[in-house]
Amino acid sequence: MTGMKPRRSVLYMPGANERALEKAKTLPADALILDLEDAVAPDAKDAARERVCGALGDYGSREVAIRVNGLETEWHEADLRAAAQAGPAAVVVPKVNSARDVHAIERALELRGAPQETKIWAMLETPVAMLHAEEIATASERLTVLVMGTNDLAKELHAELVPGRAPLLGGLSLCLLVARATGKVILDGVYNDVKDVAGFEAECLQGKQFGFDGKTLIHPGQIEPCNRVFAPSAEEIDQARRVIAAFEEATAAGRGVATVDGKMIENLHVGNAQRLLALAEAIEA
Numbered sequence: 001m002t003g004m005k006p007r008r009s010v011l012y013m014p015g016a017n018e019r020a021l022e023k024a025k026t027l028p029a030d031a032l033i034l035d036l037e038d039a040v041a042p043d044a045k046d047a048a049r050e051r052v053c054g055a056l057g058d059y060g061s062r063e064v065a066i067r068v069n070g071l072e073t074e075w076h077e078a079d080l081r082a083a084a085q086a087g088p089a090a091v092v093v094p095k096v097n098s099a100r101d102v103h104a105i106e107r108a109l110e111l112r113g114a115p116q117e118t119k120i121w122a123m124l125e126t127p128v129a130m131l132h133a134e135e136i137a138t139a140s141e142r143l144t145v146l147v148m149g150t151n152d153l154a155k156e157l158h159a160e161l162v163p164g165r166a167p168l169l170g171g172l173s174l175c176l177l178v179a180r181a182t183g184k185v186i187l188d189g190v191y192n193d194v195k196d197v198a199g200f201e202a203e204c205l206q207g208k209q210f211g212f213d214g215k216t217l218i219h220p221g222q223i224e225p226c227n228r229v230f231a232p233s234a235e236e237i238d239q240a241r242r243v244i245a246a247f248e249e250a251t252a253a254g255r256g257v258a259t260v261d262g263k264m265i266e267n268l269h270v271g272n273a274q275r276l277l278a279l280a281e282a283i284e285a
């Protein structure tokens with residue numbers, strides 16, 4: 001678990017919005033996605049591409065990704081060429097529907113000389129992607145992160161975005177199963193109402209309880225609550241330390257099981273406790 005990267009809060013910024021790109025330098029999001037897709041109007045695509053690719057060096061040690069336009073669009077080719085040359089931490093690809101799509105991106109990045117450090121983050125946001133999630137996740141070693149696109153998914157499903165997200169839970173669960181089965185990081189979708197703090201926190205908590213590694217965001221005001229919810233709390237850290245200590249003690253005494261606060265602890269609980277402590281350390285660092 002060394003080298004674990006916190007990705008509690010991953011903020012989208014419209015690539016055409018100079019003010020937002022500037023402001024993000026001082027924002028405490030774990031990672032940033034400079035967007036060339038939905039947040040940029042067609043007339044502004046070329047200027048946004050140039051601005052975003054030129055801005056990459058300005059965000060310190062944080063992961064900075066570029067979201068390109070989708071494979072079927074007229075801007076995709078130019079976006080990918082520019083991103084490959086700029087060498088962001090990742091290229092975020094919207095509306096990935098198959099392993100073939102991932103292979104096409106991988107080939108294009110290699111042909112255009114993208115550094116190996118530039119990873120692929122695939123957005124899962126269509127019904128077809130839900131059905132192909134496993135083949136997408138396993139299509140390339142370069143693909144390290146799955147990103148839920150819950151607005152597009154709701155649109156494609158003809159579903160409503162309601163508190164608790166009942167219409168989306170099947171897709172969210174499926175993608176989480178795939179992420180965990182294939183060892184990929186997975187980020188939850190965005191919450192559109194930037195003024196609804198309580199609703200946003202409730203959705204962060206739901207995402208954390210599901211097992212998401214973090215959440216994608218659209219506004220600076222969402223960063224602090226998101227970081228808080230997705231970080232291990234002081235109680236969770238204390239509990240994890242006690243689980244590890246109790247299990248070590250049991251093992252030393254020749255037992256394979258222990259109890260902490262009256263609850264059974266086995267080897268499998270130790271793995272989770274170690275992961276939680278590694279995340280806490282990575283956040284601290």
Ligand SMILES: CC(C)(COP(=O)(O)OP(=O)(O)OC[C@H]1O[C@@H](n2cnc3c(N)ncnc32)[C@H](O)[C@@H]1OP(=O)(O)O)[C@@H](O)C(=O)NCCC(=O)NCCSC(=O)C[C@H](O)C(=O)O
Binds near residue numbers: 023217218
């Ligand atoms: C949602 C917004 C349009 C709201 O804009 P606005 O009302 O102007 O916000 P504020 O006035 O409250 O802004 C306050 C200051 O914060 C800066 N700001 C705002 N948003 C960002 C941001 N995302 N990153 C960095 N900085 C930001 C403003 O410039 C103000 O700064 P200052 O002047 O110094 O006070 C707006 O927040 C916005 O455009 N958000 C991002 C939208 C976006 O990126 N959308 C695309 C990604 S989401 C998506 O595509 C979903 C997915 O694909 C799916 O299918 O679900």
Ligand SMILES: [Mg+2]
Binds near residue numbers: 038151152
């Ligand atoms: Mg989308």
